[in-house]
Amino acid sequence: MLRYLKFAVLLTVVAGILGLSVFIYINARNLPDVKNLEHWKPSQVSQVFAYDGSLLTEFFVQRRQYVSIDKIPDHVKYAFIAIEDRTFYENPGIDLWGILRAAFINITSGRIVAGGSTISQQLIKNLFLTPERSFRRKVKEMILAIKLNQIYPKDKILEMYLNQIYLGHGAYGVESASQIYFGKHVWELDICEAAVLAGLPKAPSRYDPYKNIEGATQRRNAVLQSMVEEGYIDIYTAKECYEKPIVLRETDEEDVNIHDYFTEMVRLWFAENYGIDELYKGGYKIYTTADKNLLRDTHYIVKDHIELLQVQVGFPKLTEDEINKMTEEYSQQEVKKLQKGKVYIGMIEKIKGKTIHFKIKDHTGTVRFSGSLRNAKEGLPIYIKYIGENSFEFVPFLETAVVSIDPKTGAIRALSGGYDFVKSKYNRAVQAKRQPGSAFKPIVYTAAVMEGFTQLSVLEDEPVAIWDPDRFEEWIPRNYEGEYHGKVTLREALTKSMNAASVNLFLELGYEPVISLAYQMGVKTKLPKVPSLVLGSVDISPLELATVYSTFANNGIRCRPYFIEKVEDPNGNVIYQHTPECRQVIPEDKNAVMVDLLKGVIQEGTGRKARILGFPVAGKTGTTNDYTDAWFAGFTTDLTTVVWVGYDFKKKIGWKMTGAKAALPIWIDLMAAAHVDKEIEEFSVPENTALIPVNIQTKTLSDGNCEEKEILFIKGTEPKIDCSGNVVTVPPYREKEDEFLFDINLTGEEDELPATRQ
Structure with a gap:
């Protein structure tokens, strides 16, 4: 019996060993080859850095x-x-x-x-x-x-x-x-x-x-x-x-994880050049031109101003196309559970006082809007942001675009393509094209200066009838408030943004010099040969306009804008390095005269609200037909910033919502934030130019017995007679400008009108 028991135990052990061996043998077949780890490339995070080396964001699967x-x-x-x-x-x-x-x-x-x-x-x-x-x-x-x-x-x-x-x-x-x-x-x-x-x-x-x-x-x-x-x-x-x-x-x-219009540009650029899979798994280091603080400030400044502006102009009158588009997007929304921070399209169910009752599919809620609700009606779509605990915020219909560029290099320091990236990923700063209005005029005036015009050259600010072959009718450009001023100086025409004078100047110069200069300064859009071009009737992008104004800020040197400095692979090898592309397109002396003209827009013209900054700035407002687009483009020696405000569907922003009212306040806050604790240099005065005291009205040199203003001339082009009628043989050249005037008296007309044909 004992012998049989021993045999049974032995048989069990042998069977167990055989069974285990078979189990191991079966599971040992078709195993992965660990030698493949020689080529193992683990998924790594790709990092995006600001220009000071601080981390902006990361792209990764792991x-x-x-x-x-x-x-x-x-x-x-x-x-x-x-x-x-x-x-x-x-x-x-x-x-x-x-x-x-x-x-x-x-x-x-x-x-x-x-x-x-x-x-x-x-x-x-x-x-x-x-x-x-x-x-x-x-x-x-x-x-x-x-x-x-x-x-x-x-x-x-x-x-x-x-x-x-x-x-x-x-x-x-x-x-x-x-x-x-x-x-x-x-x-x-x-x-x-x-x-x-x-x-x-x-x-x-x-x-x-x-x-x-x-x-x-x-x-x-x-x-x-x-x-x-x-x-x-x-x-x-x-x-x-x-x-x-x-x-x-x-x-x-x-x-640590800024994901906005700028970083989305970086993502798209890298994906196009190296592949989306490499971005999310490759472990690259992408060094950009962004100023992290300014990028963040831009986000909040834009949001605050657009929300306030939407309240000022009230709930907009929605176009039929806009209603149809938003209604379609509403029906395509998947809303099982509302996500905190996400923007949804809701449908108005009723309005009680300043409170809008709405639905988002199976969800309902209320939101308060302090502006006029005259255009808000039951059944219309609205933008709503869910902020948690069944609470919501009204999201503006108004949009904006901002581009800030270092004019000395073309490096984009900050960029915003809209009110909020959460609402819309459409980058209006580079993808959208809108009429710049009178912000286009400085290109024309630069062409005039290059042709020998001075700030005291005389223009006719009188209506002129121009035959429009497209409409088979005459087009008569009109000034803001319909007033005309007869004979005016070049300086007055630009600083007060006189449309009639600008059109007459454009017709005198001809199309070719202006269009050629526009291309050289950074405009890429094809420009037609039409008189209304001087009033900014052709759609261009904010980035294009920022390139133009950066040329003014950089002594006439245009630098191609860029946002990627270099890219390193996981081993630290530089696989991309930006090469600067800068060239002189406006002679330095003539550019200095133009900058002085654009300073005049701030000191005595449509951009005078910007005097509150208290440091040297120059720029130009822009407003288009029926207040559809509002712009301000301006600069210091260190930074050029362009701001656009409007709706995606072209319509009136609001009554008299000019560039000075809608865009300039945003620009002022952005430039104030960008220049905190910085010493701002005065604009350069080239050797063959000089600041000369003149009387604008008589277009003569000042001898102390008449009202005077110092403006810049290329030496030899200044007036030769003083306001007492004497011939001056030794001009009163001054090499440096007085300290920047700080004046907060902001009363008076604020902007110009139309960019397009009436």
Whole structure:
């Protein structure tokens, strides 16, 4: 009987061994080849930086920054080894005692609850296998872990592991986790911080120090204890860490992940040149021209002004096309659950006082709008932003575009393509084209100066009838308020934005000089040979207009605008470097005269509100027919900024909503923010030019007995007679301008009218 029992036991053991061998053999077939890791390229985050080196945003599938093992300090490596795989440097890829211990626990519990996985096994599971909990997967994991250790040295395996593991908050690998939790590189971590990271792989969510500081502290202390037991640190070092609280990096999502019109331009540029997959997985460093602070300021300044302006002009009268478009978008919305911060299209159900009741599919809500609701009616669409807890904000219909450029280089420092990127991703700064109105006039006046006109040259500000062959009728350009001034100086015509005088000047110059100059200064849109061109009747983009005005700001040198400085691959190799494209398109002396004219717009013309800035600026307003488009384009020696305001569907912004009223206030706040704590240089006065006191009305030199104003002349082109009738042989040249006048008397007419044919 005993003999049969021994035989049965032996047979059972043999059968078990054979069964296990067959099980292992079956699962060992068709396994991935670990040699493929020689070509392993883990997904890495691509980072976008501002021009000062600060981080703007990141693009990634997995937020990972790969670092080689030599950049990872020993105490970081030992922290992970101590808590995750104490026999890492001795085991062949698996820990037999750990496996037996885990197997006992799993058998007694009847399910997989313990892993006993080594670092090699964890790496294999993450790279080659599914996360399923099964004996089949475990066997595959062990086989591959052994093969891994037969091919690769321990340090290489550890390097791959420390760059692959997930450590919470979207961070893969120790470098990304170091920056997210502590705001520093992995090689800057101390032992206490390293222990915090090493405690995360087991359960990143449970031990998240941002959400569970007590649990994270206990887990950190467990790691430190393991390090002491393994001899990596002494007990005194551990005690120092025990007594320290975990100090985390203060998080500010807006600060580390700006996703707006500018960063979207970067995303599209990179995708076009290197591919979208490379952007999200390639680990590139993209250095841009953006001023991070100005970019953020632009966002908030634009939002505040557009919201206020929408209240001032009231709920707009929606066009039929606008209603149809928004209604279609409303029907296509998927709104199972409202998302905080998202902008939706709602439908008005009723209006009570200043409160609008609306629906968004199955959701209902109310929103208050302080402006006139005369044009708001039941059944019309509106834009609504959900701010949480069943509360909503009214989102303006008005839109805007802003471009700020460093004129010396063409670097785009800030850009906004609309009221809010959350509402609309359509980038009006570069994609939209609108009539610039009188903001186009300086191109014409520059052509005049290049032809020998001075600021005191006489123009006829009288209506002129021009035959329009397209409409088979006469076109008569009219001035703001319909008033004409007869003979005026070039300076008066531009600073007061006289349309009739400007058209007469354009007709005298001819089309070719003006159109040719416009192209040289940065206009890319095809310009037709029509008299209304001088009044900005052709649609151009804000970026084009900003390039034009940057040429004025840069002494007549046009620099092609750009926003990418350089791109580095994951190994630090520069694969793209911007090459400046600048050339002189306006002679420096003639450009200086034009700048003086544009300063006059601020000092005595339609842009005089900008005098409140108190530092040297120059620029021009622009308003189109029926107040459809409002512009201000202006500059200092350091920055050119163009602002456009209007609706996407062309219609009146509001009664007398000129460039001075709708766009200039935004421009003033932007330029004030951009020049805080900066010394602003006066515009240059070239050697062959001079500031000369003259009497504008008599167009003579001032001798002290008449009203005078200093304006810039190219030497030799100034008047030769003073206001007393004397011939002056020695002109009163001055090489420098007086201190910039600061005057906050802002009364008077604010802008000009039409850009297009009446």
